[in-house]
Amino acid sequence: SEIQGQLEASPYIGQMVSATGIITGVSYSGFFMQDDSSEWSGIWVYGSSDNLSTGDQVEVTGTVAEYNDLTEIDAMTITVLSGGNQLPSPITISTGAVGESLEGVLVTVIGVAINTPNEYGEWNIDDGSGALAVDDKLYPEADEMVDQGSSYLVTGPIDYTYGAFKVQPMSDTDITLYVEEGVPVAMAGEDQTVDFEGSVTLDGTDSYDTDGTIIGYSWTQESGPAVEIDNYEEAIITFVAPNEFCELQFSLEVFD
Secondary structure, three states, X not given: OOOOOOOOOOOOEOOEEEEEEEEEEEEXXXXXXXXXXXXXXXXXXXXXXXXXXOOOXXXXXXXXXXXXXXXXXXXXXXXXXXXXXXOOOOEEOOOOOXXXXXXXXXXXXXXXXXXXXXXXXXXXXXXXXXXXXXXXXXXXXXXXXXXXXXXXXXXXXXXXXXXXXXXXXXXXXXXXXXXXXXXXXXXXXOOOOOOOOOEEEEXXXXXXXXXXXXXXXEEEEEEOOOOOOOOOOOOEEEEEOOXXXXXXXXXXXXXX
């Protein structure tokens, strides 16, 4: 927090400093580290991240810089003091409440994915207070786990690049589908590939409710050549695929 200065820019720019913290996320060009579970307690370290892991406690010596308005330490030496340490507890915030004090700090947000990932692997999450970008700097597969319109709980350190704050998930456990207690969840099954005029089965029996029982199902064909189905209100439905190359899309609604 002394290096951050609790200001828009560090008061130590251009000066040599030493600091100790727990690594909270590693990329090819550096890492985030943090020494508390509070605002102003995180920082980005630019430098070699070879043989470093999340949970390592490190001592870093280097020069303080503001790179595109991101406070960082340009590391000259990095010494690992211990490994496997517990990470600082994430701060739970609203998506629209991100500011300079959370730069480099682990946070948790809950909101709706309001768009699909762009060509840079970025997408936006919003809980109604304002959108926050989610990026794949620390976990390249992060952009593969998102469906527009679904709600997610996302954890990661706050980064600042290209004029925007972004949360950087560290692994697949940092992007989880968020289900409000008491709301039934429809599970329509994985994508399928079938032969022409082959029998197709859609199975919704994995659908669930956290505090009750599923009592009704409703399948809807959203696109593709119309197929004949006897009862759209069963948990499991079957039909014969068309005799042509095509894609059919179905949705499932469930009731508790």
